[in-house]
Amino acid sequence: MSALQPHIAACAALILPLVLAACAGGGARNAKESAPMFSAERVSEHRGDDDLLTAGLGLAGLRALAPPAFSQAQAPTVAELRRRAIWANWRGIADLAPGGGYGDLYGSTAAVPGREFSALATVPGASKPHRVLVQLPDSFDTRKRCVVVTASSGSRGIYGAISVAAAWGLPKGCAIAYTDKGAGTDYFDLDAGQGVRADGSVGARDSGLAFPPDAPVAATGIAFKHAHSGDNPEADWGRHVKQAAQYALHALDSALPRSAPFTFDNTRVIAVGISNGGGAVLRAAELDGDWLDAVVAGEPSVLAEGGRSLYDYSTEAALLMPCALLDPALAPLPQPPMTLQSAPLWTQRCASLKAAGLVEGDDAAAQARSAHARLQAQGWTDEALRAGALSVGFDLWRAVAVTYASAYGRYRVGEHPCGYGFSALNPDFSPRAASVAERAAWWADGSGIPPGAGVGIVDARAQPGADPAFVGLQCLRALWQGQGIDAERVRKGVAETRAGLPRAGLPVLVIHGRDDGLVPPAFSSAPYVRQAQAAGREVRYWQVRNAQHFDAFLGLPDYGARYVPLLPYVYEALDRVSAHLDSGAPLPADATVQTVPRGAGQPLSAASLAMPR
Structure with missing residues (x-):
């Protein structure tokens, strides 16, 4: 596995092309669009046994029941933390179980070499930053400039949408831009006075933390960004997504200076996300400007007129x-x-x-x-x-x-x-101090919302x-x-999270499982689509029968027998909007997909998915 290689000079290299691009007058990417300031910038290379898509684990490694081990439990390397975070986020979203179809019927875990660019960004008015990260494959084609921008599902960390966006975009040579949308796994141990640095390692409050909380001196337990930033991040999800796309242009200018400037005028940007990430890309769709080319939202958590929060x-x-x-x-x-x-x-x-x-x-x-x-x-x-x-x-x-x-x-x-508060817990659910090893693994293992990764709810x-x-x-x-x-x-x-209409003329495809028990479509996507279509927006809607919210739990036999995964439809929707942008192929019609559950002990088949045609 190659070691992460931060380059101090990269900060200056990233800033100069940004200024030049603003001066070049590249249409939508003018000085106002380039306003976000990025800090804690890092660049790392990922080739050989440490690729972009699976950190060298491949499908077999992602299927392993135990996470990739740390060489020292109390002091994992930055590379080990990244690999384990990628393992955890793949397994938290995708159904990778044998017979589930991943890698056979849909999806890819092929090795993709390239570089990563990461930073912190802050939306105007917010007090705490969100993480942004760009994966640039070596196969990126400057003649077909493609960025897939995405937001983590749930409250996950920066790799929370890797199986959604990167699994589709990286093999096609697209750059992938991520945001944790103001949530994520930047936990802070109030007892030890330590939190997570930009590279995922643990450090003291004054060592460049990604989330230094505002807390009373005597506070105990654990703080984390989604609960304790004081910013109501969901109100800004759309702006988080746009800043991630802006960071992608910023990183591309640095990585490929001979082809700069990269602008929203000359670079295709497709947004995709599921669950909270689906809600985030729908919120991005309503922002002013011609910066987005298409949106795919799977099982979106979104508040629209006639829905429920x-x-x-x-x-x-x-x-x-x-x-x-x-x-x-x-x-x-x-x-x-x-x-x-x-x-x-x-x-x-x-x-x-x-x-x-x-x-x-x-x-x-x-x-x-x-x-x-x-x-x-x-x-x-x-x-x-x-x-x-x-x-x-x-x-x-x-x-x-x-x-x-x-x-x-x-x-x-x-x-x-x-x-309520949050803390490591004893067996009787009383709070206790976290151990050094627990604290070291939070960034990689956490889901961004306790309980989990050794952090529980104190009631x-x-x-x-x-x-x-x-x-x-x-x-x-x-x-x-x-x-x-x-x-x-x-x-x-x-009320601050209520969604508006997508930009007129913007292609939007919404996919939702009819059996979703966490974000029921009747409360979220259905009223959003009704509102958008009534206003004449280019929104299409696929409702998938026998699909619930969590593909990752289809490895449980009873769930796999009765439910189909949703990710294949997200990938197919990306194919359809990409073809629409490439050749003017018509957007797909609204559809209720009549799937056929595979039943007990049977592998998933293409007939079970009944993909719309």
């Missing part, structure tokens, strides 16, 4: 869904590993809801029917509820609600209105008994439904 339905689900899943009308549920063990906890949730007057019925069966009916009345389909069992089992609804309440309200460390309102989280969940729900300064503050933050 993520915070609204996630707090609702966190309270009601565990009970509702006990209703036999929803059987059989998909079987993640923890479902059978969860039934007693779900029964207790029914009792808690009954005591709080939130459901009716004298026994668990009646209470489950009542919870189910309440969710249906709010627009939940049974398909979404069944798939949502995974999010219940992994405590994902609470994780989302806790972090997003902090972000929407712009709360800093120690200010969470429901008393100050937890009550002794069988349903300790219930009081805290009621507090989170009240921030949406209740009154008071904190509720108004959170709702104001949510």
Whole structure:
């Protein structure tokens, strides 16, 4: 594996072409467009056994159940951190299991040599930066200038969309521009006074950290950017994406000076993302200027007129869904590993809801029917509820609600209105100090939203008994439904994330699984598409039957048997918009894709996917 090679001189080399390009008057890329200032710039080479797409792991290495090992657990090298982050982000998004079709029916893990350029960028008005990174393959063709800009899904770190954007774009010779959109895995240990540097290694507060939090002197536990930046990053997701595209032009000018300047006029820019990343590219589509050529958004978390906000339905689900899943009308549920063990906890949730007057019925069966009916009345389909069992089992609804309440309200460390914090935890869920080895791995292993990677949620309102989280969940729900300064503050933050219309004439293709249980299309993509199409925008919509939110969990036998992956449709959509831009081929029509689940023990086939033609 080649070592990362930061070049100090690269900073000057990156700035000079940027200034020259601004003076050259390259259409859309004028001085105003070149305004972002980039800091902590680094350049590294990735060839041989350390390529851009898989860090030398290949498909077999990505399939390995154990992460790539560190030579020293307490002090991994920068190259080791990068490789492990790429492994974790591939496995967090794509279905790589044998028989799942990746590498056979769709997708690529072929080695792609090249260089990476990374930096920090800050949108106007924000107090904390977001990461931007550009992968430039050696096969980049200056005669066919192509940039694929993307945003991490969920709250993931900078490589969070590598299986979405890079797997399609790098083999075609496109540069890939990433943003972590103000979230990511730049955790800070308040007890040790240490956080993550721009290169992923751990250092003290004054050593060039990617996220130095604003925290009281006596604060303890762990801070992270999505929850504690004080910026409500989701309100700026579109601008994060545009700055990543601007950084791509900036890096290309430096890397290929004989072909500079690279501008939005002479370089094709296609935006793609899934989940939160899908919402981010749709927000980018509404920004002024002719800088984007096409957009592909998979299972987007987006708030449009007639939809429901993520915070609204996630707090609702966190309270009601565990009970509702006990209703036999929803059987059989998909079987993640923890479902059978969860039934007693779900029964207790029914009792808690009954005591709080939130459901009716004298026994668990009646209470489950009542919870189910309440969710249906709010627009939940049974398909979404069944798939949502995974999010219940992994405590994902609470994780989302806790972090997003902090972000929407712009709360800093120690200010969470429901008393939540984050820390390494003892077996009894009490907070403890993180170890050196845990801290060293956060940047590579974390998903950007605890619990995970040795970081858990500290619930100050937890009550002794069988349903300790219930009081805290009621507090989170009240921030949406209740009154008071904190509720108004959170709702104001949510309102700041509302999407507008994409630019007139911009090709946009939206893809969503009909069974999505984390970001139900009825709350997100469907109202967005209705709004855009009613306004005459060039938006197309593929609804994929038997597809839920998490391709990565299709390796679980029951999930693989009943659901198809969504990534093949994202790649196909990229092919279609690329052909449209190349030759004027018509954009695909709206479609409801009638897939055929592969069934137990069967490999995925092209017939199962029933790709639109």
